[in-house]
Each structure stands twice: as C-alpha cells, then as structure tokens.
Amino acid sequence: MNLSSELTVRDAKLADLPAIVAIYNQSVPGGWSTADTRPVSVDDRRAWFERHDPARRPLWVAETEREVVAWVGLSSFYQGRPAYDATAEISTYVATSHQRRGIGRFLKERMIAHCPNLGVTTLLSMYFDHNQATRRINDTLGFETMGHLTSIAVVDGMPRGLIIAGLRIPPNVPNDSHVACST
Template sequence: MIIRHATETDLPTIVAIYNSAIPTRMATADLEPVSVESRLAWFKGRSPSKRPLWVIEVEGVIAGWLSFQSFYGRPAYSKTAEISIYIAPNYHRRGLGRQLLAQAIHESSNLGLKTLVCFIFAHNQPSLKLFETFGFEHWGHLPKVAELDSVERDLVIMGLRIN
C-alpha cells in the first residue's frame, strides 16, 4: 500500500472514484457525473507543498484519494484546509480512509496548517465515525441545506486543531 502525490495521468481514475460516489448520495452534493475536463483546473490547483492531492494504491491500483482544499479562499484562512476523502467501492471497509486521514493529520503542520475541516452529510455515519475517531469535533450543523432525490439532507461541519 502506497500513498503518493497524484499526477495528471491519475486524474481519470480520481474522477471515476468520485463519480462512483455520486449515486450513493452519501458523500457528494453532485447529482450527475463530472468529466475529467471539468476537474482539470481543480487538479492544477493542487500543490504538493501546500494543498496536495494524494492517491492510495493497493497492489498498483489507485483505490482512493484525499485532497486538501483552501478554506473559504481568503488569506486569513490560509492555515485552514478542507479535506475530502473518496475510496473506490471495491476498497471500502479496508481501512484506506483511515490511512489517508492519519497521513493528512500527520503532514498538516508540514503543509503550514493549523486547522482541518470537513463537510459531511449527517446521514453519512461511516464518515462521521471515521473523523470522530481521529478527534474531529462537530463544529456546525446546517439543517436541510442539500436536496438529494427530493430528500432534504443536513450537513455537518467537523474540525480538528493540529497541535
């Protein structure tokens, strides 16, 4: 198992993993698949030294990814990043998200970060439990802010201060 920086040639697999999460209505507010082309600017906005995008490989196959995204896009928030984790369906429940999150927390200070935040649907109990296991706390609750297949869903904001 290897965690490494993503390359542009990984982008189709990253997008495929992301798109596989859309029909579950658990991890993303996108309702239709996204294209590789539509994610190119997002990919190019990643920086290995500031806002990396990592992939986790299992036996040479990309099984998931984690991204750091600048929070709120204002300079005063430069020490805070939003993180997102997506795991391919065939690799769920194998501890890959746990490994990616542990690495993210461990590397945060090297990336100049003091705070990590994430936004998780309230009905996504596996993700909430994962982040709670690593000490993330509930910092906010936005009731019924998303509508997925005519069902209104709550969003939980979780955060962790890096020591």
C-alpha cells in the same frame, strides 16, 4: 490488511485524474458523500486538480498493485482567502471495491500527520449529516462538530444537512520529524 505495506501513497499526477474522477463518480449515485447529482468529467475537474500543490494543498492517491484505489486531498477554505491560509478542507474518496478496509481512515490519518508541515492548524471535514461512516471516522480522529447546516441540500429527493467538523492541529515545532508522502 497492513495498509502501510500494501498501499503506495504518493502525490497525484495528471495521469491519475481519470482514476480520481472515476472513484469520485462512484459516490454520486449513493448520495452519501457528494452534493453532485450527476457524474463529473475529467475536463470538469482539471482546474480543481491544478489548484492542488504538494507544498500547500496536496492531493495524494493510494495504489495497490499499480491501481489507484483511493485519494485524499486538501483544499483551501473559503476560496483561498488569505486570512484562512492555516485552514484546509479534507476530502477522502475510496473506490467502492476497496471500501470497509480502513483505507479512508488510513489516508485521513496520514494527511492529518502531514498538516503541520503544510502550516495547516485547522482541518475541516464537511459531510452530509446522514453519513454515519464519516462521522464515526472523524469522531475517532478527534474532529469536533463546529456547525450543522440543516436541510440545505436535496439528495435523491430528500433534504439533507451538512456537518462541519473541525480538528485543531498544533503548529509544527522546529526539529519535528517530517511525514513522508510515499511509502
């Protein structure tokens, strides 16, 4: 699959929120990628959606044949306190029907490439310590473990830890090429 030619990546619109929520909710029962233990609603996620800003904290969707099949977004770290402006957390979710095709990695790579344009110099990926798929992707992209909070969550009756992985991103250099959001 040539992802750059088969997927359209674009800024999310409010009309995409139901699809974004549906994809997110697919991850709840497995307990691999979210600490939510029950599905969230579109209303639950409206304020979260509105905190995204294409110029600072983008939220992108990936479409194939006009169907949203994945999303990636940046969130401000530590409730957006100003000293952390150059740090963002990345979240990536892929519809179960489209997993294991490289879409998550593709979206994460695109967002990493776009980070200098956003002023992001530290990108954080937080994931459960039993989530080997995210660990493998992060390792190949150069993320390093910055912290491991052991047994801080209970998922399906099992204690789970949280890995905090970070990627240092050089700041944008004048005359650098800019990464476009859409393909």
